[in-house]
Amino acid sequence: MEFKDNEAIYLQIANNVSENILLGSWEEEDKIPSVRDLASRMQVNPNTVIRTYEFLENQGFIYTKRGLGFFVSEGAIDKVKKYKRDSFMQSDLPGIFRNMLLLGITPVEIEHQFEIFKKNSQLK
Amino acid sequence: MEFKDNEAIYLQIANNVSENILLGSWEEEDKIPSVRDLASRMQVNPNTVIRTYEFLENQGFIYTKRGLGFFVSEGAIDKVKKYKRDSFMQSDLPGIFRNMLLLGITPVEIEHQFEIFKKNSQLK
Amino acid sequence: MEFKDNEAIYLQIANNVSENILLGSWEEEDKIPSVRDLASRMQVNPNTVIRTYEFLENQGFIYTKRGLGFFVSEGAIDKVKKYKRDSFMQSDLPGIFRNMLLLGITPVEIEHQFEIFKKNSQLK
């Protein structure tokens, strides 16, 4: 996996994990990859993955069983969805709208771009 | 002024300055506030404003006359507009669209929120 | 059985066994449940129960007859009582008292809570 350098790696991994939960790739109550496993797959230091998992544990998305590993929490999908939705609505949207007003970009234009984006992402 | 936690303060101030230029509050070839003046108004360390001005100078939005202060560049409005538009289209939009797909948020919903936002910002 | 997160599971099981001895549910010189039996009842890994039994054997509360299983030691009740009393007086009390001072909790309040606790535990 490649990482952007304007966001902490452990947060980018956290996003990745969150999406796996959100999309149902990793189901509730299932074990997720061990720290060492994910670290070697992501080519990062295990400590970085530990940071990711601690962060997600604080959010209540995953939990740990000692000696066994980390597991997806019950109700994690809803928690992740709520968390992402809240931060999108409260943090992202206002800045976007402000830019749209300043730059004279209309919702119609946004919708047009969105349709293009959707087609491209379906191809993948 | 209040600052968000997830973006560098000097960049938030840079945004503020850019908007003043974009909206014509600070006109081209006009002198902008001195570092110390702006720093005390914003309640930040003067070094932080220096960083802001250096950043804006690198972008070509402002320039410095030694001993006199900083001034809005000729053609700054267009430069600011182009810069903002580019970063909006290339950096912001993809993330937004990705979130919309993941969370099932429709362009209609976005447009609805945008109308609300517009009304609120007109009041100010 | 449910386990707390802040104490090793094998120690929580050891406590449980100790209480059975203390209360006379498991009498001296009697055979106690096999590792596998207890493990399946407690829903833990057999290795964990082995650790528990090793710990209790080191304390002299139980002993093993090869091929037959584990048995409650002679004089185990007194040993358990002494062990628990010592660790209570030396390890638990000082921390409790420190918290009481810091938080302004009085012995009267403790006694009050204790009465409530006694009533609830009689019901079981």
Add this chain to the structure above:
Amino acid sequence: MEFKDNEAIYLQIANNVSENILLGSWEEEDKIPSVRDLASRMQVNPNTVIRTYEFLENQGFIYTKRGLGFFVSEGAIDKVKKYKRDSFMQSDLPGIFRNMLLLGITPVEIEHQFEIFKKNSQLK
């Protein structure tokens, strides 16, 4: 400072910091020692103090101003008191009471020991 080895060092330091807040030694909105400062005083690695401060930040007891350091939160005393009180009442007391019942220790005895403890701690 000397550390017990049955509790993580970063949590022992967190307790220490919490008590400083609780006792008013470090007042609300005041700056607390920098990571490096406290680390060298405590003779631990700076990373360990960072863990402490992150933990306390998650609890809402302290917050960070970028480039300036960590500060005691508004209302921190009440938060600390509530946190300590809750964990005392819910985690510590039940175990204590259970032991008292099992060992036949009476509240009167506890109170007696508490008086002794109070005298000793006043001398310090």
Add this chain to the structure above:
DNA sequence: GTGGTCTAGACCACC
């Protein structure tokens, strides 16, 4: 100067 992140490597308790 401040905190934030990351790596490398070690040791431990636990299951």
Add this chain to the structure above:
DNA sequence: GTGGTCTAGACCACA
């Protein structure tokens, strides 16, 4: 095998 903690040391952004 699992996670949890700690050390050592590095580099960076920020004020």
